[in-house]
Amino acid sequence: MKSGLNKVRFNPFLLFLLGIFLLTSLSCKKEDTQITPKDPSPPPASQYGSLYLEFSHVVDAQLLEFGKKYLNPSGDTFTVSKFMYYISNLVLVKEDNSLFTQAESYFLVDASKSSSTKISINSVPYGKYKSIRFVLGVDSIRNVAGAQTGALDPANGMFWNWNTGYIMLKLEGAAPSSTVFGNTIEYHMGGYKGVNKTQRSFEIGFNSLTAQVAQDKNPKIRLQTNINEMFSNPNTVRFATLPIVTSSGANAKLIADNYQDMITFIGLE
Amino acid sequence: MKPGIVYSSLFIFSSLFFFNCKVDPKIVPVLPSDNISETVPEGWPQPNYTFSTNPVSEAGFILGRALFYETLLSKDNTISCGSCHQLTSAFANTDHKLSHGINDLLGRRNAPGLFNLTWHTSFMHDGGINHIENQPPAPITNTVEMGEELENVVQKLQASEKYRKLFNDAFGDELVTTQRMFKAITQFQGLIYSYDSKYDDYKRGKAQLNETEKRGYSLFLDKCNACHKEPLFSDFVIRSNGLPVDPSLNDIGRGFIENQPQNYYKFKTPSLRNISKTAPYMHDGRFSTLQQCLNHYTGGITNLTNLDPLLQNGISMTEAEKADILAFLLTLTDYKLLSDQRFADPNFQ
Known part of the structure; x- marks a missing residue:
């Protein structure tokens, strides 16, 4: 026993190894126990490509610039200082009507951040796609599912903390005809349930073109969001009478019914 | 190398490593956190919230408790959830008719007691909040309560060595997100049970x-x-x-x-x-x-x-x-x- 101990004592290398062993066993770092669920029959990696959505923002025929003066369909002047909205639940429709559903697809488009106006959809199976479906806003399920993160993080300022629910679309600016302090106009479109829900579903075709995802083919679908669609068809919204809508209800529904066709297809690259 | 030096340096080195795993008593005093688990008392209905997407752990509870009593959650770092929700009043606010917020601001309503919250179907006096995990941001961002922006709270906690450690213990890495904050606070608030009267x-x-x-x-x-x-x-x-x-x-x-x-x-x-x-x-x-x-x-x-x-x-x-x-x-x-x-x-x- 004694000789064995001496042997260890005079072998610093062994001691060092023992030390490492002790450190490893005492270390409180946990093993990575996260298990990535595996697709039972994953297609070969080479069968997937990317597809991009690019949003441009306009007021009728004019490109959106913050602070610039525009006319709404009733002829009322206004400027824009903020324009943000959610795009969620992306589904691509193939020529044969089969569907590709993008998992966890929640995107916050912010007209002031060019990086947010281009959405990448990765891992799209090769094929020819003729249309895209999505929700402008956030589906009701995520509105009742507790704390979320990423695009749905309430810190993004698109969440009502006192009356749970996402702001589907937010437009802020000013209009001379608004009688509110600072001639403010503010449309925070929220409400996710019942008749007054403000999320709207879109299906947008590519004008008989197809977006082909293949090796070296990563198409870009160009979409356009027209702010003036919020103020007419079917409901005329005047800044003098409805300058502020920041709660769910009948007024929010009026505007949501208007914007259900505000996004249109403008091109494919 | 002399064996004494080898031993002592090895001892010091391993000690450093070993104590690194312990919560620094100066940072987080050790309160009991044993027997923390979901409970449904006999004869009670099933709760509305079951932690199925927020598995309870001791580290999650300890983080939630630290956050509940954390004044960094408020704009001027003076008010915590615990300021208006006191244990000795079953987490209501002793003596205050309306909540007292930052800058001597007076809230609009009385702070209710907090217990058996997982049975509640909505939160706040007007029931405006539909989920226990979405309750914390309401008082944090209310201008007459804690008056802070969530983004700032995340930054303050991320900058804190204490919280980087607590988030790491609870979630496996040091990243602070609002989702982790709210899930941890729920592991604290949601486990306050009262069934022993x-x-x-x-x-x-x-x-x-x-x-x-x-x-x-x-x-x-x-x-x-x-x-x-x-x-x-x-x-x-x-x-x-x-x-x-x-x-x-x-x-x-x-x-x-x-x-x-x-x-x-x-x-x-x-x-x-x-x-x-x-x-x-x-x-x-x-x-x-x-x-x-x-x-x-x-x-x-x-x-x-x-x-x-x-x-x-x-x-x-x-x-x-x-x-x-x-x-x-x-x-x-x-x-x-x-x-x-x-x-x-x-x-x-």
Whole structure:
């Protein structure tokens, strides 16, 4: 026993190894126990490509610039200082009507951040796609599912903390005809349930073109969001009478019914 | 190399490593956090929230507790959740009618007690919040409460060595997100249970109610239980109990959430558990005694707008009956909870 101990004592290398062993066993770092669920029959990696959505923002025929003066369909002047909205639940429709559903697809488009106006959809199976479906806003399920993160993080300022629910679309600016302090106009479109829900579903075709995802083919679908669609068809919204809508209800529904066709297809690259 | 040096350097090195795993007592005082788990007391309904997407762990609970008592959550770092929700008052606010926020601002409503929250179907007096995990951002961002932006809270916590460590312990890495914050706070708030009052012992056959309390219980079942339904002592329905409107607050209650006339002046029915400790009473703390509350139901109902059908004729109670009901209400106090150090402020002990 004694000789064995001496042997260890005079072998610093062994001691060092023992030390490492002790450190490893005492270390409180946990093993990575996260298990990535595996697709039972994953297609070969080479069968997937990317597809991009690019949003441009306009007021009728004019490109959106913050602070610039525009006319709404009733002829009322206004400027824009903020324009943000959610795009969620992306589904691509193939020529044969089969569907590709993008998992966890929640995107916050912010007209002031060019990086947010281009959405990448990765891992799209090769094929020819003729249309895209999505929700402008956030589906009701995520509105009742507790704390979320990423695009749905309430810190993004698109969440009502006192009356749970996402702001589907937010437009802020000013209009001379608004009688509110600072001639403010503010449309925070929220409400996710019942008749007054403000999320709207879109299906947008590519004008008989197809977006082909293949090796070296990563198409870009160009979409356009027209702010003036919020103020007419079917409901005329005047800044003098409805300058502020920041709660769910009948007024929010009026505007949501208007914007259900505000996004249109403008091109494919 | 001399063996002594090898031993001592090895010892120092490993010690550093070893103690690194321990919570620095100067940073986080060690409060008990044992036996933290989901519970459904016998005979109770299933809770509304089950932690199925927020698995409870000791580290998650410890983080949630630290956050609950963390003043960094407020704009000027002076107010925590615990400022208005005190353990000794079953997490209501002793003596304050309305909540006190940053910069001497006065809130609009009375801080309710916090316990058995996983059975609640909505949160806040107007029921505007639909999920327990989404409750924390309301007081944090309310300008007359903690008045802070979530983005700033995340930054402050991310900059703190203490919180990087606590988030790492709870979630496996140091990243601070609002989602992790709210899930951790839910592991704290959602595990505050209250089911150990004299009433509970009586129901389990472990204690006796005296004659007054028994009469009170029987009267309670007859006159109060339709809304303050046992065993949670609330059905959590949002209704008007006919309180006259305070003109300085003009609080339309549920009307703020759903702005239609039929929702005005409605508030969520509170649980009566621990009611002897949660004064002052009602959504604006207007009553300081339980006697005043009972008197309201016998003769104080004046706001008839949307008055709940069950209260159309008030509640008839003689003074003797009120005394019996009061005696029963006092049996709903859970003294075990009020001194449970697992839920105490880790910064003061």
